[in-house]
Amino acid sequence: MLLFFILGLLVHFVFFGSIFDIYFTSPLVHGMTPQLTPLPPPAKRLVLFVADGLRADTLYELDENGNTRAPFIRNIIMHEGSWGISHTRVPTESRPGHVALIAGFYEDVSAVAKGWKENPVGFDSLINESRYTWSWGSPDILTMFAKGASGDHVYAYSYDADNEDFGAQDVTKLDTWVFDNMKEFFHAARNNQSLFSKLNEEKIVFFLHLLGIDTNGHAHRPTSREYKDNIKVVDEGMKEIVSMLEDFYGNDGKTAFIFTSDHGMTDWGFHGAGHPSETLTPFVTWGAGIKYPQRVSAQKFDDADIAPLMASLIGVPFPLNSVGILPVDYLNNTDLFKAESMFTNAVQILEQFKKNIIEMRKYFKPNLFFCRLLSESKQLNILRKARSYIKQRKYDEAVSLCKELIQLALKGLSYYHTYDRFFLGINVVLGFVGWTSYASLLIIRSHSSFTRGVSKEVKKPSHLLSCSFIAVGVLVAFFLLIQDCPWTYYIYCLLPVPIWYAVLREFQVIQDFVISLLTFPPSQLAGYLFIFTLGIEVLVLSFFYRYMLTAGLIAFACWPFITQLWIRAKSISLSWIFFSLLLAVFPLMPVVGRKPDIFLVIGAGSLVLLLSLCVLTSLIKRKDRFINEELLLHLFQMLSIALSMYVVYSTHHSLLKKQGLPFLNQIISWIILASSFVLPLLSPTSLFERLFSILLSWMSAYLLLSTGYEALFPLVLSCLMFVWIQMEQETLQQSGVSYRQKVTSLQFTCNLDITQFRHLYLDDIRRAFFLVFFLVTAFFGTGNIASVNSFDLASVYCFLTVFSPYMMGALMMWKILIPFVLVMCAFEAVQLTTQLSSKSHVFILQHFFFLVKDYGSWLEIGTSISHYVIVMSMTIVLMLLNGLAHLLTTKKLELYGKSKSHLI
Incomplete structure (x- = not known):
């Protein structure tokens, strides 16, 4: 299992890195002859x-x-x-x-x-x-x-x-x-x-x-x-x-x-x-x-x-x-000067085209397309004709002909610059689909009941299958070698070979899974397929239209009525409906162009403080478990929230008066940000208290990075996550699984693995989809990071105002990651309450993210390319966030020289 995760991480990095070889390559060629207009310049x-x-x-x-x-x-x-x-x-x-x-x-x-x-x-x-x-x-x-x-x-x-x-x-x-x-x-x-x-x-x-x-x-x-x-x-x-x-x-x-x-x-x-x-x-x-x-x-x-x-x-x-x-x-010059200058311009661009042809690797015959369209003889004919026009003083005709040559040369430059894209793209897609298929088969074989009749041991593949894939790999490598391709091409082209070999060796699992599916009534199978497809389409469309997230959250609000949870747990269902609809408002809010509204930030902080007082009152009543250290920690976190509110307000007014960022405010901001990583680890590992401690600490940092309504987003999202945890336990009990421990008494543990308790159910796929949807909502809920101009530099002014692109970028990315971590920590609790190991759920999540892809036009930066990068980044970051969430929820630091412990 560890080997699979390592290989999965490497495969994801390869897919992510392919974007730079396919679409982000330098258009430059070198070694051209400088071109100079042979007439005196005017200046x-x-x-x-x-x-x-x-x-x-x-x-x-x-x-x-x-x-x-x-x-x-x-x-x-x-x-x-x-x-x-x-x-x-x-x-x-x-x-x-x-x-x-x-x-x-x-x-x-x-x-x-x-x-x-x-x-x-x-x-x-x-x-x-x-x-x-x-x-x-x-x-x-x-x-x-x-x-x-x-x-x-x-x-x-x-x-x-x-x-x-x-x-x-x-x-x-x-x-x-x-x-x-x-x-x-x-x-x-x-x-x-x-x-x-x-x-x-x-x-x-x-x-x-x-x-x-x-x-x-x-x-x-x-x-x-x-x-x-x-x-x-x-x-x-x-x-x-x-x-x-x-x-x-x-x-x-x-x-x-x-x-x-x-x-x-x-x-x-x-x-x-x-x-x-x-x-x-x-x-x-x-x-x-x-x-x-x-x-x-x-x-x-x-x-x-x-x-x-x-x-x-x-x-x-x-x-x-x-x-x-x-x-x-x-230009205010003679017509001769204009024609000569345009002629020089045409030769200068044509030199780049000719150099591109020399350096271009001869892959296939289509490579000759632009060689025919702009052959050497045609180049010479156009240049001779343009020079003849200049000698005949037909300057307008010469300028027009040079512009025509420039357009052809520019098209040729673009053609050769993008020539490898289709070839490399096909190989990446093959690997992409193959890895998705393999991950799916591994889930089915290891964590489902569909293949009970199949041995869980991996059968030794046939000799013919192994030899066939070895032969394919050798042929691909030989083809790349004779083309003198870069070493990265070998990775993109050879990676699909072992991946598809691993897929085909699971043929028995595929066969058994298909037979199991055929046992479902056709109408039920069609219904599952329709819901699954609809959910994926909503996820894909949300990358282009943020209001699709609103539609999805409204559909989520109807979940208790569909599953009859409304009858079993009305109060929890009402909370789910309320917070789902409240969260659905955020994707409808403007992404960019909004004016800073510090009072909304202060209001969000005030709501967190009010909620903290309610929680504090509840904890104090439980004197048998509440100790002084916990009380001090809770009060310190409340103080951090109050300080964040003060710093935001004070900094805003100081900047309005053009007095700059107060140094004390800057120091407090960095201290609060640093402490947000440590304070949750000092809280008890009981489910509710640890999650609430994480919310308080990270909310204080988020307030410092907010300029308006987005400050309310993590609070509403977290409330929905708390309700989701309780809803999932009710759902599990409704499905007949014996599990009667209350959420409030659950403890996060470090070494808990309960995969032996049960296999995957269809509800587990729905849980994974919920998580993916919440992660996408955390991504696009208050902004659209596919478009770089949706960032607001004012969000980092509590930390620094002097231009520093990397530091400012890091702070804004941390602001984006905070809702991610809140969702992942909540999902740790969902896995605990539903008696399912994180390993199988992570497999499902990878599968979902591979489905949320886009192979449309790659011409506009900020749309398709960024969507591909986002999906690939999220699959990589998901693994890292899973580890970070596990650390935040299960580890505990003891003060006063006490030893570390995972359990309270």
Whole structure:
């Protein structure tokens, strides 16, 4: 059994890891020849302003008084330059957004997880191709471009990361720091001949990363006065910088300016997904080589297109990995220059396509599809024809033909980048289905009465079966070897072989199970199958539509009437109905966009304190079992709840006054979080007292991570879990199983294994389904973690306000896990009351989670891929949570030097 769990964990990790080889692979190829437009560029230098987190509509629209928020930029739009709207891609985060802007390609999502400040893969960029680049701004952004550059020509000046404080009194200082330091830099350059000489060379870039707007958006939301006032600060700062540069360079007319954003922001102050407020960003450009005032069509204008535009303006090679298409409509230059630049753009992208073909492993004949569609002869013909058009001065025709070649090359890049997906996906699905089948057969053979006539000993498989699977494995390995595949491919392709071998060796169990099913009346079997299928469909749909959880909980409320528990235990049934319907409200509440409501958090804490007083009164009456240590522990946990309420209230008001996070509040928050792991282990291991102690300790931590109605969620969920435990005992008694011990007298034990008492019943499958449903409800009940922009950074402000992605992410993930642990601890009690070992139930749970899968479109991050990751993560985490719940419910720490004990 232990070996099976270890193998199961490894199989799950393999399935989980396959997502990174199949869908999260780098699109980059290396070794291409740099491509440069063979004509003099219009600009000697480029200034790139990136206002992090700026929405297009907020910049362009007028305020309530009909005035512009950015008079300088408005003046540029009206009199000096061109403007439009650029479209960013998911994930709308700072790192991939800046990579698209400056390097011209869309970084795979895994790069964000591999390194926030480092480069998991090397890539070329405009900054790398420049002669010199000076940049000012956040260390998170500047570092990756400075490190990725070759030579010693990139200079980055950044403030300390501690300045990125969401609770600071004035975060516009992040932008004024950039403007002030750039002005000081140019002032110093007048007295530094070496620096002065560098600044007057060609092909130089000035990059200003402005983080204040993004920080104000997270802290106060984009509709706030702080966010909109920050736009005015940026506008005024840009005006001063432009004036300073014109004065420094003597108005030589050789400076090009670009102002844009890496991503937008939702009304609720977040970004990362594909909402229009996140993907539509402003784009304003003026100066050398830029057309005079006009709005340029933005229907096909992506943020990656800015990289080739900047390279064309200052005459540097297009970034080698750029997939951007030069927006020639912005250029104020000769038609010859536009045609030559577009020709260079086409050759640069075609170079990547050709390199892909060289490096592509020749799997099957379909690999030749794009070789025929864009063969070498066709490439040469298009290029020759485009060059001929340029010589004949048919510039529009040349530009059009180059765009056609670019589109074909981009389709080819996508084709070869995703070529392995179908092949690998088939193998993963085979392993996926095989493992599900094997786990199911193991449950049937070991924990059911369907196979009583079959020997429980595993029969030795036939020699022919073993040889057949060995031969299949050898053939698969040989095929992968001649294709020179990565070592991970061997795992994905060979893993299904032993899994299906294990399935087929259980043929006798399959046969016996089918015969047993045929003994059921057809109508009864059809009814079970219908209910089972309906339940699975509700689980699947809940991943897309949260209100399906509401429908499921309403159906759960009807359970006592269907099973006649209403007649046997009316008071418990009423409680089940009430809390099921109450919990059903949460999936109908808004996931994102809600405003913080601290009074709801305080109200949730007050309800917990009230419930604690009732429990305390009940415990005091039982003086024969209640001792001083238990009383002190209970009072200390109540004090933790009260402190959490105070910290939430105090922190909220301090941040509203822009006084930052009080240090005392921060210390108290971390102490409460740390103590929540230890305090439950000091409580008695009697079922009710231990579960209530876990609720109090973890509820105090959850309150600190709450901003609104979600603070009530663990309380309602826990109440339903307490009722569920009692309902299951009543159900077991109703089914005729002799078990008369009351729930209140049950003790959690460490080494209890009562599998010998009974086999699995159909009710046990229903219990496993209940658990899966409650876990999914805990997952999506107050949010949708499949969409990254449903997270609210304000939920961690009691712990820290200085930007720290990993620490903030860890705290938010812990907030998500708390309801999980509460459910798993309750299920430990259900297993105890129903006389069933956890081993068989975990098998059933794995089976359910394998059924909740999605093989739809993998194109939109935040939907299908995240659902696959969620399901695979939950199967892995489920095993870990089962162990954590077992630890929390059965272990006991003794104070005053007493020895550890598992029982009271």
